[in-house]
Amino acid sequence: MSYIVIKHIEEVNTISDVVIILGSKSDREIAKKVVKVFDEFGIKHTVTVASAHRTPARVAKIIDDAHKDGVKAFIAIAGLAAHLPGVVASHTTKPVVGVPVNAALDGMDALLSIAQMPSGIPVACVGIGRGDNAAILVAQIMAVENDELREKLENHRRDFSKKVEPDSETLFD
Ligand code: C2R
Numbered sequence: 432m433s434y435i436v437i438k439h440i441e442e443v444n445t446i447s448d449v450v451i452i453l454g455s456k457s458d459r460e461i462a463k464k465v466v467k468v469f470d471e472f473g474i475k476h477t478v479t480v481a482s483a484h485r486t487p488a489r490v491a492k493i494i495d496d497a498h499k500d501g502v503k504a505f506i507a508i509a510g511l512a513a514h515l516p517g518v519v520a521s522h523t524t525k526p527v528v529g530v531p532v533n534a535a536l537d538g539m540d541a542l543l544s545i546a547q548m549p550s551g552i553p554v555a556c557v558g559i560g561r562g563d564n565a566a567i568l569v570a571q572i573m574a575v576e577n578d579e580l581r582e583k584l585e586n587h588r589r590d591f592s593k594k595v596e597p598d599s600e601t602l603f604d
Contacts, residue, residue: 513541528554
């Protein structure tokens, strides 16, 4: 595992390309999907819990420190009134990908909270619970200037499509 978990605010020292922020520990199953993809692609990442509602100063400090350490993108995972991704976006001009969590209302509350950002402060919103797609999207953004990563993405895509044909052949077996 190549990730760092920030436990105490004094310890924030990311040296990571991507910082993943969970609104709550209860979002950890979605964060595991992000981490799995980043581990596969060898993308350095940091994972931490911080809430725009409950710990706004901690959110701001994490973003500040991440900038100093040369972060390339953020992933913010949140359920309910999921303001965290938008607040992260308000503190940075780096790409922010938001992942809605199904904590109530089938996740529709979080999906709309993340997707419906006002003009000027975009958040790229993936599907409900789709931590894997958040990680792949960030990898794609980083691959624009990284040929090695682009190749890994192409291989990943190829492996993925290989699984579809056998499904078609064995559909009614
Ligand atoms: P708890 O389980 O801790 O009560 O959290 C979290 O992301 C989680 O899905 C329930 C849900 O509240 C969300 N949460 C937010 C924010 N902080 C926590 N949406 C925020 O700042 O946006």
